[in-house]
Amino acid sequence: DAGVIQSPRHEVTEMGQEVTLRCKPISGHDYLFWYRQTMMRGLELLIYFNNNVPIDDSGMPEDRFSAKMPNASFSTLKIQPSEPRDSAVYFCASSPNYNEQFFGPGTRLTVL
Amino acid sequence: GDSVTQMEGPVTLSEEAFLTINCTYTATGYPSLFWYVQYPGEGLQLLLKATKADDKGSNKGFEATYRKETTSFHLEKGSVQVSDSAVYFCALINNNDMRFGAGTRLTVKP
Numbered sequence: 001d002a003g004v005i006q007s008p009r010h011e012v013t014e015m016g017q018e019v020t021l022r023c024k025p026i027s028g029h030d031y032l033f034w035y036r037q038t039m040m041r042g043l044e045l046l047i048y049f050n051n052n053v054p055i056d057d058s059g060m061p062e063d064r065f066s067a068k069m070p071n072a073s074f075s076t077l078k079i080q081p082s083e084p085r086d087s088a089v090y091f092c093a094s095s096p097n098y099n100e101q102f103f104g105p106g107t108r109l110t111v112l
Numbered sequence: 113g114d115s116v117t118q119m120e121g122p123v124t125l126s127e128e129a130f131l132t133i134n135c136t137y138t139a140t141g142y143p144s145l146f147w148y149v150q151y152p153g154e155g156l157q158l159l160l161k162a163t164k165a166d167d168k169g170s171n172k173g174f175e176a177t178y179r180k181e182t183t184s185f186h187l188e189k190g191s192v193q194v195s196d197s198a199v200y201f202c203a204l205i206n207n208n209d210m211r212f213g214a215g216t217r218l219t220v221k222p
Contacts, residue, residue: 043156045210098210101210
């Protein structure tokens, strides 16, 4: 298996623009997680899905953030409109059982 | 709520030195404990885990023992290499709630 795949790897955009981050989990994994990593706040869980259903979105910072998982092999994290404080590395992870999580390489987002 | 506290970094060691990175936790019940490693430019990778008290997780020369009496899960390695330079995260899972520590950056110099 290729592991968790994220795209794009880098994204530079201007404030106010819509940003969509994509994730393909490992086949057969029932859980999918979105994290944000910054120097100031460390690693934060934004939302996670189980069998394509959002279970806990309490970490989503505000209404500008939304996440979807239309099927078992694809998820998106959307920021609209983006702001400079959203600049971070966003990780997607998947797991067969919640316990052991497999992380993707991350998307480095820069909002100017 | 549950939480994980790691020793602050950065930690700088010479090659072949002994490594300890302290991790303590606060949780109700019996959490599972993990160490993840993040190499530059990559996502986190599971390094080792322990699911019950007195369990020892080990991998790639790293070890950590689940100590319920001291609520600790310290990471150790007897002889570090330059290739061990990375950020190390302690984490726990309790009732499907995962918490990460802040991470400890380790730099190993030749």
